[in-house]
Each structure stands twice: as C-alpha cells, then as structure tokens.
Amino acid sequence: MIKLLICDDDMLIRESLKIILGMDEEIEVVGTCENGSVASKFIVENKVDVALLDVRMPVMNGVEATKNIVNKSETKVIILTTFDEDDFIKDAIRYGAKGYILKNTPPDKIIDTIKMVHKGHSVIQDVVLEKLKNNMDDSCEKINKDNFTEREIEIIESIAEGLSNKEISSKLFISEGTVKNYISNILNKTGLSHRTQIAISYIKGNFK
Template sequence: MSEPAAPIRVLIVDDQHLVRSGFAMMLSVDEDIDVVGDVANGRLALAAAHDLGPDVILMDVQMPVMDGIEATRAIVAANLAKVIILTTFDRDDYLFDALHAGASGFLLKNAEPEQLTDAIRAVAGGHALLAPEVTTRVIAEMVAAARSSAPSTAVGNPHVGSADQLDRLTDRELEVLTLMARGRSNTEIAAALFVGEATVKTHVSNCLAKLHLRDRVQAVVFAYEVGLIRPAESPTHPQD
C-alpha cells in the first residue's frame, strides 16, 4: 500500500485573533490539512514562511507593520508558499495589487468551511482560483485597466491576449476556457460538458500550456482580454 499523502501545511495571517482562531478551528477537522501557525501581520508571515515551510498561506490584506500585498510579493518572489488572499472587498485596488503580487487566488472571509478547504487543496495542488463572486468585479476591471495602459501586464502576463491565440485550442478546450471565465469550478464544468473531472483537468492544463499562461487566474483574465466572454455574461452566483 502507498503511504498516505502528507497533510497540507497552512499558515493563517490576519491581524484579528478571532479570525485566525476561527479559521484554525474550521480547518482542524480535516485530516489532510495541518495548521502550522498563525501570525498577525505580513512581516511575521514572511518570517513564519521561512521557519515553518507552509504549503499555503491564508493572507489578510489590511494589516499593520506589513500589509498582505507586500508580504505576498515577498513570499511568492522567494517561492516560499502559495498565497490565498482573504478579503471582504472593502478595497478593490488591494485585490488588483495582490494579483500582480502573485497571489494564487481569492476567497471571501465569510466562505463556507467546504469552500475554504477546497480552495486550500486546489492551490496546494498547483491550481489557482477566484471566488465566483470575484470574477466579474475584479477581472473585468483589471482587463479594462490593462487595455487603457501600454505596455500592459495583466496578472503577470507580458502582453494583452489576442483573439488569434484561440486558434491554438480545440473546440472542447475553448468550451472549458469559456466556462472557467464564467467562474465555474472543475466539478461544474464536468457536469456542464458531461465529462469526468479528470478530463476537465486535462483540458485546463492544455489551455494553460497552449496559451502560455501561468495559472487559472491568468486564463480568466485572458478570456476577458480577447473578448471570449463579457463581464455581463458572468452570473452573480456561478454555482447555480
């Protein structure tokens, strides 16, 4: 029998003790997730990332001493961990900056426990995510900003996408990319296309490779850039 996979090591960063303890309590029931520490600001997060070796960091944005954006930039640059930004959407510009800093995704602080654990597992597995509530609001504004400035970089892309790049994709890969841009999870894409989740993962990987995109976040931005999907097409509740 094969050895069980090691638990995903998680560091929680938030300046409110009750928030940190609440997330830690939610995650404690999952055997495949191990909360290795919690700290109150970005500077402590950077030190803890070096010392504790987390796989995923849940990062607040507005904190004293060093905010979550600066900490994310330093942590990602040093390849210390993947970062999920925890947000209440008080400041959209923080979210845009965090994407540019290299965050692997966003999650609302009022997310259900299952959403939190699924997000951690996805990011630890090398995927990136945007909470469905983020897709229209954040990505559409990022693309608008990208198109209004030249040269432009959207979420680390060296260039704004062009529609002719879509010719590299098969019809099914194009369908998968479109559904990703609408905020659908792999499970929802599989159900919509009547295929297995493993097949969807393969199509997602092919899309990223063919379009030279780093992760799922870049794929969503790309879809908006090339006009594959318009902000109005994104449902408010993509899970429905």
C-alpha cells in the same frame, strides 16, 4: 497533509480559523501570525504549502506579503478578506496570489479553496471575478482571435479552465518553460498584464 499558515491581525479570527480548518483531516495548521512580515519570515524558515492571508494588516499587508512569499518560496497564497476593492484584487493577483475569497465564505468553501490551490488551481470567488470583469479596460474588450496560433488558443482555453502551468504542460505535452513562453506571447499580443485577465477576457467572449 497540506501545511497551512493563517495570517490575520484579528486574534479571534485567526484562532477560529485555526480550529475550524484544522479539523479537516487533510489540513495541518502549522502556524498563525498577525501580520505579513511575520508570515514572510515564518515561511522562509518553515515548510508551508498554503498561506491564508488577510489583506489589511499592520506592519505589512497581505498584498505586500504575497509578493515577498511568492518571490522567496513555493508557498501558494490565498487572500481572505472582507474587502473587495479592485486595487487589492489586481495587485494580489499580479504578485502571484492563487486564490481570492471573502471572509464571509462558509468554512467548507474555504477548505475546498485551500485544497484546490494546493493542487495547482487558481480560485477566484464569483463575486470577485464579476468585479474584475466589470472593471476591465475597454481596450481589453476586443481581441482578434486570428492573431493567435492554434497552440496559443489551446493555452488560452486551458488558462480559462483554471489550469496551472504544470497542468497545461501535462495536457499539451510541452514543457513548463514553453508554456510560460506562450503565455508571455499571449500577454504581449493582447496588451493584458497577467493570466487572470486572459481567463476573464476569454470567459467574457472577447476573443472574436
């Protein structure tokens, strides 16, 4: 059973999501809250597998809450919003959000995202991914593939597949710590700031 926390400052939205998402037999809505500060406190005090956070909330927004939650718990964060501004997307991902989808997403897709993120995958909706791809710095567009070892290329390909560090570790028969070290090396070689940019660069065919 996936223990889910819903956080949105609009009571109608959060209560509607509680009813709709709670109907799935694999999801248990353990709480709802109206801002990121309350969500952060709730997660420290309770077992929560996945937190569904709105971006724009009073007191503490979803991006700030993501940073707190990821630093203080094992809870995986999905950003759910009507807004798709670049800064929100980049900051939320940089702080550790595992999913980013829009509020007009059909309930069945939201449920699928919750389940995928719970299993360790990262999920970014196509429209959001396209926005990120179209706004990457030109300096990130050309990356010499010859600068990377065969193992690093395997790591890059796995990231592009949406695999978590744990899944990459299992796939390549190396420790999670080693995976993290490889990713750090890849980021240093490419000048990119987070793994999502690695995936986007690879998908765009920028590793030549």
